[in-house]
Structures are given as C-alpha cells and as structure tokens.
Amino acid sequence: MNRAFIAALESIYPADRLLTREVELLPYESDALTAFSAVPGAVVLPVNEAEIIDTVRLCHEQAVPFVARGSGTSLSGGSLPIPDGLTIGLNRLNRIKKLDPEQRIAVVEPGVINLAITEAAQPYGLYYAPDPSSQSICTIGGNIAFNSGGAHCLKYGMTSNHVLGMKVVLADGALTQFGGESIEGVGIGPDLIGLFVGSEGLFGIALEITVRLMPQPELYRTVLAAYDDLGRAGDAVSMVVASGLLPGAMEIMDRLAIKAAEASVQAGYPDAEALLIVELEGEAPQVEAEFDQLRGIIDESGAFEVRVANDEEERTRIWKGRKGAFSAVGRLSPDYIVQDGVVPRSRLGEALVEISALKEKYQLEVANVFHAGDGNLHPLILYDGREDGALEKAEALAGEILALCIRLGGSITGEHGIGMEKRDYLPAMFSEEEIDIMQALRLAIDPKEIANRGKMFPGGEAPALAQHGMHPLERAGVISRE
Amino acid sequence: MTVSAPASVAELQALVRDSERIHAIGNGSKTALHSGLNGATHADLTKLSGIIEYQPAEYTVTVRAGTPVRELSAALREQGQYLPCDPLLPESATIGGTVAGNLSGSRRYRYGGVRDFILGAAVVDGLGRAFRVGGKVVKNSAGFDLSKFLVGSLGAYAIMTELTFKVFPDVPRFRSLAFDYERLEDALAAIYFINQNIFELDALDLKPLENSWQLLTRLAGFDETLPQRLERFSAAVMSHTSLLKIAELDDSVTLWDPLADLRGAHLVKVALSPKQVPDFDRRITAAQRRYGVGGNVAWVATENLSQVDDALQACSLTGLCLRGAVESAVIGAPVENVLASRVKQVLDPHGKLV
Numbered sequence: 001m002n003r004a005f006i007a008a009l010e011s012i013y014p015a016d017r018l019l020t021r022e023v024e025l026l027p028y029e030s031d032a033l034t035a036f037s038a039v040p041g042a043v044v045l046p047v048n049e050a051e052i053i054d055t056v057r058l059c060h061e062q063a064v065p066f067v068a069r070g071s072g073t074s075l076s077g078g079s080l081p082i083p084d085g086l087t088i089g090l091n092r093l094n095r096i097k098k099l100d101p102e103q104r105i106a107v108v109e110p111g112v113i114n115l116a117i118t119e120a121a122q123p124y125g126l127y128y129a130p131d132p133s134s135q136s137i138c139t140i141g142g143n144i145a146f147n148s149g150g151a152h153c154l155k156y157g158m159t160s161n162h163v164l165g166m167k168v169v170l171a172d173g174a175l176t177q178f179g180g181e182s183i184e185g186v187g188i189g190p191d192l193i194g195l196f197v198g199s200e201g202l203f204g205i206a207l208e209i210t211v212r213l214m215p216q217p218e219l220y221r222t223v224l225a226a227y228d229d230l231g232r233a234g235d236a237v238s239m240v241v242a243s244g245l246l247p248g249a250m251e252i253m254d255r256l257a258i259k260a261a262e263a264s265v266q267a268g269y270p271d272a273e274a275l276l277i278v279e280l281e282g283e284a285p286q287v288e289a290e291f292d293q294l295r296g297i298i299d300e301s302g303a304f305e306v307r308v309a310n311d312e313e314e315r316t317r318i319w320k321g322r323k324g325a326f327s328a329v330g331r332l333s334p335d336y337i338v339q340d341g342v343v344p345r346s347r348l349g350e351a352l353v354e355i356s357a358l359k360e361k362y363q364l365e366v367a368n369v370f371h372a373g374d375g376n377l378h379p380l381i382l383y384d385g386r387e388d389g390a391l392e393k394a395e396a397l398a399g400e401i402l403a404l405c406i407r408l409g410g411s412i413t414g415e416h417g418i419g420m421e422k423r424d425y426l427p428a429m430f431s432e433e434e435i436d437i438m439q440a441l442r443l444a445i446d447p448k449e450i451a452n453r454g455k456m457f458p459g460g461e462a463p464a465l466a467q468h469g470m471h472p473l474e475r476a477g478v479i480s481r482e
Numbered sequence: 483m484t485v486s487a488p489a490s491v492a493e494l495q496a497l498v499r500d501s502e503r504i505h506a507i508g509n510g511s512k513t514a515l516h517s518g519l520n521g522a523t524h525a526d527l528t529k530l531s532g533i534i535e536y537q538p539a540e541y542t543v544t545v546r547a548g549t550p551v552r553e554l555s556a557a558l559r560e561q562g563q564y565l566p567c568d569p570l571l572p573e574s575a576t577i578g579g580t581v582a583g584n585l586s587g588s589r590r591y592r593y594g595g596v597r598d599f600i601l602g603a604a605v606v607d608g609l610g611r612a613f614r615v616g617g618k619v620v621k622n623s624a625g626f627d628l629s630k631f632l633v634g635s636l637g638a639y640a641i642m643t644e645l646t647f648k649v650f651p652d653v654p655r656f657r658s659l660a661f662d663y664e665r666l667e668d669a670l671a672a673i674y675f676i677n678q679n680i681f682e683l684d685a686l687d688l689k690p691l692e693n694s695w696q697l698l699t700r701l702a703g704f705d706e707t708l709p710q711r712l713e714r715f716s717a718a719v720m721s722h723t724s725l726l727k728i729a730e731l732d733d734s735v736t737l738w739d740p741l742a743d744l745r746g747a748h749l750v751k752v753a754l755s756p757k758q759v760p761d762f763d764r765r766i767t768a769a770q771r772r773y774g775v776g777g778n779v780a781w782v783a784t785e786n787l788s789q790v791d792d793a794l795q796a797c798s799l800t801g802l803c804l805r806g807a808v809e810s811a812v813i814g815a816p817v818e819n820v821l822a823s824r825v826k827q828v829l830d831p832h833g834k835l836v
Binding site: 100101102103104105124125126146147149153154155156157158160161168170174176178180181182183184185186187188189190191192193194195196197198199203215216217218238241242244245246282283285286288289290342343344345346371374375376409410411412413414415416417418422426429430431433434437438440441442444445456 | 537538539540541542562584593594595597598607611613614615617618619620621622623624625626627628629630631632633634635636638639650651652674677678679680681682703704706707710711714751752753754755756757758775776778779800801802812817819820821822824825827828829
C-alpha cells in the first residue's frame with residue numbers, strides 16, 4: 001500500500017486504530033464465505049462519522065478501493081477485503097442514538113449489532129423484526145448493504161422494509177440523507193432507501209440509520225410436524241398458504257439437516273425425512289383461532305408426528321435446531337457451501353427432486369434447509385476440501401442449483417446477496433443491457449469504482465479460492481448461518 | 483399538448499425516442515400531477531392494461547402499469563387476497579399511478595406501503611430502453627433494487643410498463659371503533675399507547691371534529707375472535723387514555739377512505755412522523771385534514787395552497803399536491819437529492835421524462 005496514502009490515514013487515525021502489520025491484518029482476510037481470502041493493505045477502525053467521511057474522501061481522491069465491514073458474517077463474500085485495498089471496520093460505531101418507543105423507531109449507528117436493537121427495545125414491548133441467523137453478531141450496516149432477511153420475513157419483509165431513514169456518504173465523498181421518522185420513509189420522491197439497501201456496499205457507507213420497531217406479538221404458536229417424505233412437507237406448506245393463513249414463519253429441514261441439528265444442539269427432533277416448522281404470531285385470541293385451523297391442516301397433511309410448543313422454552317428449542325442447522329452441518333463434513341436461491345413456492349417440490357438428482361450426479365451430500373414460506377432454498381453442499389478438486393466439484397453443483405432456480409422462475413439469491421460468490425451468475429438473471437445500466441449507475445455514484453470493488457459485477461480480479469472450513473466464530477458456536 | 487396512447491412497450495419506446503419531453507399518465511386521477519408541464523407529450527398508458535400473471539399460491543401478481551386498481555383488486559378479492567398497501571384511489575387510479583405517486587390508503591397501517599409490496603417492474607427509461615428491475619418472487623436480493631426506487635418517482639426516471647407485487651390473504655371481518663379526545667395531544671398519546679401495545683390494528687387514523695379529535699381504529703380477523711379482541715382493546719384504551727367518548731361505527735369503505743370527507747380545490751399528501759403533527763397542524767387549522775397510518779401521513783384539503791406550502795416549509799416537510807392545477811406538484815421543503823440526481827443522469831440524461 002502506497003506510503004503517502006498510509007501517511008494520510010495517520011493524520012485521521014491514532015496508531016491503535018490504523019492496522020498495517022500483517023499479524024493485525026490477518027483476522028480480516030475472510031468473512032463467513034471462508035472459501036475466499038485476501039489480505040487488505042490496511043484496516044482502519046473509525047469511531048465517529050467524521051472519520052468515515054474523511055476516509056472515504058481520501059480513498060476517492062487517491063483512488064484506493066475500500067470495503068466497509070461490520071462483523072464479517074457475509075455468506076456471499078460481501079465483506080471480503082480487496083487485495084491491498086482498505087478495510088473500514090465499523091464495529092466501534094455501535095451507539096443506539098435514539099430510541100423512541102412512542103413512535104416505534106430507533107436511530108442507530110452502522111456498527112450496532114442487530115440483536116442489540118431488540119434488546120434495547122424489549123422493555124417497551126417492541127422488537128426489531130429482521131432476524132438473520134447471525135443476529136447476535138451481525139451489524140445493521142451489513143444488514144443494510146445486503147438487505148438481510150431471516151426466518152420471519154414472510155409477513156413483515158426484509159431489512160429494506162424496516163428502514164425509515166438514512167444518512168450516507170456516497171463513494172465519491174458526497175453526503176446525503178433521505179427518509180426520516182415517518183413510517184412512510186422517503187414518502188415524497190423516489191424511494192432512495194429502497195435503492196440503497198441491498199446495494200452491497202457499492203454506493204457508499206450508511207452513517208446513521210432510522211429503523212422501525214414492531215410490537216412484540218402477544219402470542220406465538222409454533223408447530224413442528226414430521227414427515228416421512230420431503231414432498232409431503234412441501235405440500236403442507238401449499239395447503240397452509242391456500243387456507244388463507246399468514247404465518248410469521250414456515251421452515252423445512254430435510255433428513256441430513258435434521259441429523260446435523262440433532263448432533264449439534266440436541267433439539268430432540270423426531271427421526272424424519274422432513275420437518276416443517278410453522279409459527280403463528282399475533283394477538284392471542286386471533287392466534288388461538290388460527291392455530292385451530294392450522295392444526296386441522298397439519299393433521300390432514302400426512303404428518304406422522306406433530307409437536308406444539310407450549311411455552312417459550314419449547315419454542316426456543318424448536319428454533320434452536322433450525323437456526324443452528326447450518327453450523328451443525330459442519331459436524332458432518334469438514335467443509336460445506338451454503339447456497340441461497342429462490343424458486344416460486346409452488347415449485348419447491350420440483351426443485352427438491354432436481355437437487356436430489358444433482359446430488360447423485362456429483363456424488364456429493366446436500367442438506368436442505370429452507371424458508372419454505374417464501375421459496376428461499378438454502379442447500380448446503382458437503383465436501384472435503386482436502387480432496388483434490390472437491391471444492392470445484394461442490395462449486396459446480398452449487399452453480400447448477402442456481403441455474404435451476406432461474407429456470408423455475410426464481411432468483412439466484414434471496415437474502416445473502418451476490419457479493420463475491422455469485423458475481424459470475426448475475427448475467428444468468430439479468431440481460432447484458434440490464435447489467436450495463438446497473439454498472440452505469442454504479443459509475444455515476446462511484447466513478448473510480450472504489451467502493452467494494454470486485455463484488456456483484458461479473459469479472460474483475462478475483463482472489464484465489466482457498467480452503468478454510470468453518471469460520472472461527474462459527475466453529476466456536478458464536479454465529480450460525482441462515 | 484399532444485397525447486399518445488401506445489399499445490405496446492415497443493410503441494412506448496418509440497414515443498420516448500421521438501419526443502422531446504414526455505409525461506406518463508394513467509387515468510389522470512391525480513390532476514395536480516399532470517398540470518404545469520408546458521406542453522410535454524402525454525404518454526397515456528391506459529392501453530397497457532391487464533393482469534399478466536396471477537398465482538394466488540405464490541402470493542404474487544404481475545400486471546401492466548395501466549391496469550385500473552379496481553380491476554386488480556377485484557381479481558385478488560376473488561381469491562380471498564388483497565394488496566395490503568391499499569391503493570389510495572381504488573376506484574379511479576391505475577396501479578402505475580399508485581406506484582409513481584406512492585399513494586396508500588389507511589389499511590397501509592397493518593403491513594406496509596407500496597414500497598413494501600413491490601417486487602419488480604418492467605420500465606422504459608428516458609433513452610427509450612426497455613428493461614426489468616427487481617424480480618418476480620417474494621424474496622430476491624440480486625442486483626440494485628430499482629423497483630423500490632420507482633415508488634414515488636412520479637415517472638421522472640423511467641416509465642413503468644409492468645409491475646409485480648406481493649399480495650396477502652385478506653381477513654374475513656372488520657370492526658371499527660372511534661375514540662374521541664378533547665385535544666390533539668390526548669389523541670396522539672393514545673396512538674403512542676397503542677404503538678407500544680400488543681394490539682394489531684388493521685388501520686389507525688386521526689381526524690379533527692368540530693371541538694375534538696377522533697381516533698378511528700379498525701380490527702380485522704375471524705368473526706369469532708373479534709368481540710373478545712374489541713373488548714380487550716377498548717378496555718385498555720379507555721383505562722390508559724383520557725377520552726371523551728367511545729363508539730362503534732359502521733365499518734364501511736367510506737369510513738376508511740381517508741379522502742372521503744376532504745373538500746377543497748387542492749389535496750396534499752404529507753409524510754411526517756406523529757411527533758411532527760402538532761406543529762404542522764396548528765399552522766393549517768383553516769384546512770380540512772386527516773392524519774392516516776397512526777399519524778404518519780397527513781391528507782390536507784385546502785383552497786389556500788400557499789398557506790400549506792408555508793406550513794410545510796416552516797416544519798421542513800415536503801408535500802405532494804394531488805388535486806387542482808399547480809405549477810409544481812411537490813411543495814414545501816425541497817426534495818432534491820444527490821443520489822436521485824445520479825440515477826436521473828443514468829436513466830434520463832436528456833431530461834425527457836417529466
């Protein structure tokens with residue numbers, strides 16, 4: 001990294017917040033997509049807005065690429081460092097600046113942990129709805145960049161649907177803000193929040209975010225149904241949808257995922273080919289009535305065992321297995337790829353049959369965990385990275401699953417984003433002209449292409465695939481993958 | 483003024499290429515949005531109409547932008563579903579106009595507004611390019627989400643030709659309660675109480691009566707659960723807020739049409755937060771008004787637009803004028819934004835779309 005640039009950084013940061021020695025940089029070389037790694041030229045740890053703005057302006061001036069990073073839980077390699085570029089670590093901007101329970105809003109800095117908002121809101125009977133499985137560690141800044149989802153998106157949407165206002169510094173150093181405290185968000189004029197959220201760090205850095213809070217449901221009713229056939233679990237989802245019920249979450253796990261969850265967190269799941277979790281939430285009288293209806297549907301759906309969570313502890317146990325399923329798979333296999341694709345819900349069954357055939361073709365194990373309510377598949381492809389060519393084979397299988405999602409009319413990513421991982425698949429979903437327009441938009445905001453260079457768009461210099469296995473935090477059980 | 487009604491996307495592309503300045507219009511239900519355009523060609527989109535794909539099991543529907551909201555709503559109703567963002571002018575607007583203006587009715591309170599239910603779109607931009615943005619499934623995070631950007635864009639960045647929405651199952655029954663308060667502050671305190679409670683209302687509006695303020699509340703759900711929920715809800719509000727009286731009202735379309743009682747040459751939408759209501763309201767007492775979505779949207783009808791403009795400026799708020807002839811539909815604090823202008827530079831570099 002250029003000496004003059006480092007010197008300029010030194011004028012912004014004290015020595016303990018400007019990391020340049022290799023031992024200090026190594027912890028930043030990967031995010032949760034551990035198959036990739038790259039060593040940044042330097043890492044800075046700003047503690048306030050002004051430092052971020054100065055840093056971005058300096059990068060723009062000197063054409064040095066940067067990536068903004070929170071806790072590094074991206075599953076698409078979105079916060080992977082740019083080789084010899086600058087990584088801006090935002091974890092220290094972790095203040096909740098305002099919590100207004102009367103208006104149900106919170107104003108937060110980008111480094112605030114997702115779950116910390118819910119914890120702060122809880123005393124007022126409120127919570128922050130988007131719940132990625134990494135919510136105990138991922139930051140709002142990262143959630144904004146990737147429009148993070150979670151198991152409970154069906155009813156209340158993803159991150160984008162919960163942001164009301166933002167202050168941002170664009171990649172060329174321009175400062176702007178949009179939206180505010182109204183639930184209408186921007187309200188008058190184009191919805192800039194909708195455009196910025198999910199832009200994968202290519203437009204700039206969110207400095208301050210106003211989020212909406214929701215009232216905690218009075219009652220949850222969580223049902224776990226076991227099936228001896230995966231297709232039957234999928235059919236049950238269609239039956240629930242057709243009935244007019246609107247559950248807060250509907251999740252399916254297949255045999256291998258169940259086995260992994262059992263081995264890891266002993267959730268006490270039944271021995272089954274497929275498990276379906278359906279959760280209703282809301283006002284108690286309404287939920288009880290909906291629950292009667294749901295029980296009728298589940299009973300008719302051919303489940304061989306049905307369990308109902310009778311208290312918060314039982315509910316937590318049901319979810320623990322599901323939320324920990326990904327990291328649990330790490331116990332079955334030295335390495336695995338988490339895929340994230342979407343198919344129209346009614347074609348879930350078809351997708352699962354085809355994934356099964358692909359398993360045979362590639363002779364690899366695939367565990368399936370998915371947000372069945374919105375057709376969001378998360379196949380986990382198991383492989384052993386110590387074997388020659390195993391990663392490449394797993395990647396090829398992952399690619400075929402994405403092609404399948406597009407063929408069935410879905411999307412190559414539901415909630416993890418394109419990042420590094422899927423940039424070569426973008427053309428499978430968008431035409432050349434559409435990608436050109438997105439690229440032109442990026443250039444209009446970031447003429448030097450410094451913000452998260454190398455992500456989202458196909459091509460560009462890629463760091464070599466490396467073999468790493470689980471994220472260290474994941475291995476320690478601190479984070480899990482959605 | 484030239485009006486042209488393209489019957490296909492290709493015709494619209496040609497029209498954009500051949501025009502110097504062009505303005506998209508559906509049914510023209512929001513007259514103020516179509517005034518003051520100094521002779522721009524009108525692209526009448528009503529021929530680009532009809533449902534393209536509706537799969538109730540997917541909770542998604544794709545329609546052409548010129549489709550009347552009425553037609554879309556009827557098709558959804560037949561399947562027991564609805565568009566929870568609750569388009570504002572259900573009898574006269576097109577769906578494209580609803581998105582372009584970002585106009586939701588009172589039921590938007592429950593699940594969200596237009597931006598929360600749009601999934602994707604097909605558009606023609608200022609260079610005449612036809613392309614897609616967003617996706618067609620309920621969950622998608624690939625590429626920049628330009629579909630949400632279209633919400634509120636007033637046709638100034640790209641003309642929508644096709645729109646995909648997420649839809650939800652509708653609930654079978656509604657009951658409506660009105661709580662009257664002496665002062666605006668008391669009514670707002672009731673909103674804050676409800677905001678921090680477990681009650682899931684379908685709609686929550688606030689309107690001034692002659693000498694009091696009325697909080698309109700609506701519960702939705704199963705027939706058999708509504709009496710109990712209504713009872714609990716009204717008891718809680720009664721014991722925690724200082725109200726004058728409570729009454730159950732006939733639940734009707736008119737009751738929940740925020741514009742039903744508003745008379746005046748001009749009608750203005752304002753996005754604001756509940757805590758901005760008192761300061762804004764005291765400046766516009768001469769106007770007819772209603773605060774929707776728990777005090778997050780103001781609907782103001784007035785003969786005196788400049789008074790509303792002044793009030794907006796004083797409160798640093800922006801308004802969108804929907805009714806009457808105006809020079810500019812956007813009034814109050816300016817909305818110019820550097821990010822929006824970068825998008826304009828890409829999608830409409832010659833400034834054709836107005």
